[in-house]
Amino acid sequence: MTSMSSSARPLLNRRLAEFGTTIFAEMSALAVRTGAINLGQGFPDTDGPEEIREAAVRALRDGRGNQYPPGPGVPELRAAVAGHQLRRYGLSYDPDTEVLVTAGATEAIAAALLALLEPGDEVVALEPYYDSYAACIAMAGGTRVPVTLRPHGEGREGGQRSFRLDLDELRDAVTDRTRLLLLNTPHNPTGTVLSRRELTAIAELAVERDLLVVTDEVYEHLVFDTAEHLPLASFPGMRERTVTIGSAGKTFSFTGWKVGWVTAAPALLTAVRSAKQYLTYVASGPFQYAVAEALALPESYFAAYREDMRAKRDLLAAGLAEAGFGVYRPAGTYFVTTDIRPLGESDGFAFCRSLPERAGVVAVPNAVFYDHREAGAPFVRFAFCKRASVLEEAVRRLKAAR
Numbered sequence: 001m002t003s004m005s006s007s008a009r010p011l012l013n014r015r016l017a018e019f020g021t022t023i024f025a026e027m028s029a030l031a032v033r034t035g036a037i038n039l040g041q042g043f044p045d046t047d048g049p050e051e052i053r054e055a056a057v058r059a060l061r062d063g064r065g066n067q068y069p070p071g072p073g074v075p076e077l078r079a080a081v082a083g084h085q086l087r088r089y090g091l092s093y094d095p096d097t098e099v100l101v102t103a104g105a106t107e108a109i110a111a112a113l114l115a116l117l118e119p120g121d122e123v124v125a126l127e128p129y130y131d132s133y134a135a136c137i138a139m140a141g142g143t144r145v146p147v148t149l150r151p152h153g154e155g156r157e158g159g160q161r162s163f164r165l166d167l168d169e170l171r172d173a174v175t176d177r178t179r180l181l182l183l184n185t186p187h188n189p190t191g192t193v194l195s196r197r198e199l200t201a202i203a204e205l206a207v208e209r210d211l212l213v214v215t216d217e218v219y220e221h222l223v224f225d226t227a228e229h230l231p232l233a234s235f236p237g238m239r240e241r242t243v244t245i246g247s248a249g250k251t252f253s254f255t256g257w258k259v260g261w262v263t264a265a266p267a268l269l270t271a272v273r274s275a276k277q278y279l280t281y282v283a284s285g286p287f288q289y290a291v292a293e294a295l296a297l298p299e300s301y302f303a304a305y306r307e308d309m310r311a312k313r314d315l316l317a318a319g320l321a322e323a324g325f326g327v328y329r330p331a332g333t334y335f336v337t338t339d340i341r342p343l344g345e346s347d348g349f350a351f352c353r354s355l356p357e358r359a360g361v362v363a364v365p366n367a368v369f370y371d372h373r374e375a376g377a378p379f380v381r382f383a384f385c386k387r388a389s390v391l392e393e394a395v396r397r398l399k400a401a402r
Contacts, residue, residue: 015138022131023368027352036356037394039316039382040364042188042334046387048253049294049301056257056290065285071277073101073261073288080292081246081261089231091239097266100273103283104258105218105247110136111276112214112243112262113182117142121179126165128369128376130188130216137182146371147173149190151328151339161328163190163337167201174205180212181205183232186219189366189381190337191330193227203235212268213238218247218260219333221302224310227331233263240265243272248291250334251305253385257287309334309384312391316384319395324402325380334385337366341378343402348380359401361394 010017024041031038047053059065065074072078078095085091093099102108109132117123119141125133127146137144147170149163181202185194194202206213213232220229233242243264249255262272313329317336321327326339345351348365356362366379384391 015141016135019135019138023364024131027362027364030353030356031362034356034360034362036360036362037386037390037397038362039384039386039391039394040352040362042250042383042385043255044253044385045390046253049297052252052254052290052294052297055293056286059286059289064289065287067285069101069282069285069288071282072096072273073099073282074285074292076292077101077259077261077288077295080295081263084295085231085244085263089234091231091234091263093263094266098263098269100262100264100269100276101284101288102260102262102276103280104249105216105245105260106132107258107276107279107283108245108247108260108262108272109133109214109216110139111279112245112272113137113140113142114279115271115275116212116214116243116268117179120177122175122177123180123182124170124173124178125182126184126187127371128189128366128379129182130184131368133182133184134371142179143177144371145173145175145178148370148372148375149187149192161326161339162331163187163192163328165192165194165198167198170202171205174209174211178209178211180214182214182216184216185232186217186223186227186229186330186332188219188333189335189364189369191328191333191335193223193229193331195227196230199230199232199235203232203238206241207237210241212241212243214243214245216245218245218250220246221251222306222309222334223332224306224313225331229332241268243268248287248294251302252291252294254287254290257284257291259284259287259291312384312386312388315388316382316391316395319391320382320398323395323398334383336382336384338363338380338382339378340380346378348377352380355401360397 027040078099082093082095113136117140153161247260328337367376370376
């Protein structure tokens with residue numbers, strides 16, 4: 001093999017040059033190497049409903065989905081997604097022209113951004129943001145413009161701390177080059193759930209400036225306390241300009257199945273499908289049939305799931321506060337953001353890389369989700385989508401390591 005000279009062009013294209021191995025891969029590998037409890041990556045440690053797992057087995061045995069499924073997704077799942085949106089939110093979508101099944105929400109995000117952006121288009125996104133957002137904007141040749149969710153209530157007790165959106169800052173971020181807004185509510189990693197007032201202002205801005213909106217709503221069923229999930233597409237003027245993304249992984253605890261979906265008006269959906277067909281083309285055939293059944297589960301399932309996660313949130317949030325962290329108790333998702341400054345620390349990267357050896361627990365530094373790294377430096381994210389016994393042991397270890 002001929003070696004490349006030092007002057008050769010880099011193998012990785014310049015759009016992705018700033019992106020290396022994801023923090024999730026790094027921290028999960030660290031958990032394996034040290035035997036630490038992994039509260040870094042957001043995946044459950046138990047499977048979802050047995051009847052839904054058995055539905056996937058039946059589909060496999062019956063030969064449904066073992067070969068290429070239809071490009072837009074199996075009709076049963078597209079109908080189930082449309083039914084879910086109508087029952088829960090009063091949003092009517094045509095399963096044939098306004099619903100697209102994807103290989104998880106991550107592919108849906110990639111397909112939407114690749115389809116809707118031209119090189120040089122600006123994308124306004126709320127930071128901290130899920131790491132694939134930045135990579136997908138870069139692959140599409142877009143320019144990301146972060147609007148930072150600011151911490152509030154740092155001096156108060158844990159339940160009153162939160163991260164909030166500055167609507168004036170959002171408005172100021174929009175320029176003549178802005179193509180779309182990329183939103184996530186409930187928000188990972190902060191746990192913020194955008195309020196009706198905030199969503200109303202966002203909708204008015206999008207209409208006024210003629211912007212498209214891609215909204216990641218994968219945690220729609222994990223909204224706690226007095227907060228509520230409000231799809232942006234349900235606001236005046238937004239249905240025709242909003243690409244809404246959902247996923248089965250977070251709601252039914254089958255993250256490895258990689259079943260997501262897009263709902264959008266026909267012209268928008270056609271654009272997204274045009275990009276998606278050249279990514280995976282199709283995926284997760286048998287699992288699509290199972291997810292169709294999952295979406296038809298009674299409301300009691302969703303209520304019980306939400307209550308279980310709320311109890312785990314409270315368990316971990318209280319334990320982290322007792323261990324000395326500043327805790328931002330989330331209104332949604334299954335992540336708790338903490339401030340490490342009360343522990344005498346200020347560098348989340350260094351803290352998370354040393355925590356497995358010191359305490360036998362893995363977390364993720366929030367700075368990886370920021371363009372403005374200094375804004376996220378003192379914050380660390382823990383996942384609570386684990387068995388209660390695992391969370392209790394993690395808390396015990398963290399307290400002992402103080």
